[in-house]
Amino acid sequence: MNTKSLLLIVFIFYKIQLFSQVQINYPSIDKLSYEQYLNKDWKSLIKTGKMSLKKGIDFYYLQVRMGIAYYDLKKYPKAVKHFENAYKQNPDDEVIQEYLYFSYLFSGRYNDARVIASKFNRVLKGKLKISAEHPAISAVYIETKHDINEDYLYTPQSGENINQSVVTDQSYYNFSLEHLAGNRVTIFHGYSNVRITNEIADTDPYLPPLYKEIISQNEYYFSLKVNIATGFNLTGGFHFLNSKYYAPDPNPVTVGRWNTTTNALYNYSINSYAASLNLAKHFSNFNIVGGVSVSNLNSNFQFQPQLSLKLFPFGNSRFYTNSNAALIIENELNTQTINPVVKQSIGIYFTKYSMIEPSVTIGNMKNYTDYNAYIANNDINLTKRKYEILVNLGFSKGIFNVFLKYQYNIKENYFEINDVAQSKEYVNQSITGGIKWYFKKY
Numbered sequence: 001m002n003t004k005s006l007l008l009i010v011f012i013f014y015k016i017q018l019f020s021q022v023q024i025n026y027p028s029i030d031k032l033s034y035e036q037y038l039n040k041d042w043k044s045l046i047k048t049g050k051m052s053l054k055k056g057i058d059f060y061y062l063q064v065r066m067g068i069a070y071y072d073l074k075k076y077p078k079a080v081k082h083f084e085n086a087y088k089q090n091p092d093d094e095v096i097q098e099y100l101y102f103s104y105l106f107s108g109r110y111n112d113a114r115v116i117a118s119k120f121n122r123v124l125k126g127k128l129k130i131s132a133e134h135p136a137i138s139a140v141y142i143e144t145k146h147d148i149n150e151d152y153l154y155t156p157q158s159g160e161n162i163n164q165s166v167v168t169d170q171s172y173y174n175f176s177l178e179h180l181a182g183n184r185v186t187i188f189h190g191y192s193n194v195r196i197t198n199e200i201a202d203t204d205p206y207l208p209p210l211y212k213e214i215i216s217q218n219e220y221y222f223s224l225k226v227n228i229a230t231g232f233n234l235t236g237g238f239h240f241l242n243s244k245y246y247a248p249d250p251n252p253v254t255v256g257r258w259n260t261t262t263n264a265l266y267n268y269s270i271n272s273y274a275a276s277l278n279l280a281k282h283f284s285n286f287n288i289v290g291g292v293s294v295s296n297l298n299s300n301f302q303f304q305p306q307l308s309l310k311l312f313p314f315g316n317s318r319f320y321t322n323s324n325a326a327l328i329i330e331n332e333l334n335t336q337t338i339n340p341v342v343k344q345s346i347g348i349y350f351t352k353y354s355m356i357e358p359s360v361t362i363g364n365m366k367n368y369t370d371y372n373a374y375i376a377n378n379d380i381n382l383t384k385r386k387y388e389i390l391v392n393l394g395f396s397k398g399i400f401n402v403f404l405k406y407q408y409n410i411k412e413n414y415f416e417i418n419d420v421a422q423s424k425e426y427v428n429q430s431i432t433g434g435i436k437w438y439f440k441k442y
Helices: 003-021 026-038 042-054 060-072 076-089 094-106 110-117 122-127
Strands: 139-149 162-181 185-201 210-229 232-248 253-255 259-261 264-282 286-295 301-311 319-332 335-349 355-363 382-395 400-417 420-438
Touching: 026 042, 026 060, 042 060, 060 076, 060 094, 076 094, 094 110, 094 122, 110 210, 162 210, 162 420, 319 355
Parallel strands: none
Antiparallel strands: 139 162, 139 420, 162 185, 162 400, 185 210, 210 232, 232 264, 253 259, 264 286, 286 301, 301 319, 319 335, 335 355, 355 382, 382 400, 400 420
8 A cells, every 4th residue: 555545544534533523512513603604714614504404403593604604605595595594583683684685686586585675674674775665667678689581582493383481671679668566566568569571482373473571560468477475486478469461562553643552462460379377486506487388379279388497506696507398289280299399598697787698499499489478489480499699788786787689590491392392491690689777676
């Protein structure tokens, strides 16, 4: 046996002997954890606390000290658990109230922060500058989107008749408002407009061989989030879409000396909807959300159960991973199809209020809904893969936010050549930008 191996064995034996000599009881743990607290030896304090709890030794000040240790290490999700335990034992302790309140905030649990803040006395509310009143409008959201499509128009050969719809131009904008209704309810609603111009090649004898189609889609979205218990949020969303299809006659008819009228090839509208219901539960190191949505996009019925898991692997809210899985169960022409969609994202906060979140989504995303039905994808083309980067810059302690989102989408266009179904992949890129301005965030 060499010298290094012998020294290692002696060192391990020494540590075992030293550990066995420590008396694990209430007086020794109380004394040791208090010394570590005074010395701000947070990592050792957490180890002491874990060892004590594992042995069944638990008391109020141990929970308080462990909570402060995690808080000072900026591991706010873990701090929440210990401050909650201390709060249950002594709900009138203002120090614990304040620590728990900020632990909720820095963990992104704004609804829980609002609920506990409502129980503070007037002096503590004044100290923390918490207003008991909620403004009529608590936040404003404005966003717009610009798309760039790869040219995927098929050039027919001699003797080929083609039926194809190609997007040549599209635009999107949204204006939304948020309201805090009482201490447990958050209302969000907004209006969106999507405008698309298609170039259509058609063999229908009653239509020109090539013409333009204009789609104007007006949307209204409403969601209601309710904090039903500490760590539990129930959210319902409803998305209404009115799609107007208009194709101007490429050959206008002149009537009279001065007036010119253009007869529409067609002009009609379709109403559709998407609705969702989700239940979210917060834990110390992860959040889990389960839910379901129903919709009738593109005149078919869709049922979409989904589950997501958000992990904080380092015990803090500066870095997280979010995994989402959904099944789009659709009935079309008395045939049921099941299409899985998976999304994986990671989030990194490079400052307390600014972050970047790249993500990848894979699956048949036609008629796919996301974000509590806020996204209702009724595009006639199929999105197969989506690569996305979201950047949010928060100013004035997160009150004013500027965000920018870039998407690189692999899509598929379906068309016919001599009545035979064909398809072609193409690339769609989009940039979405906007602001989120909170008048009262919590």
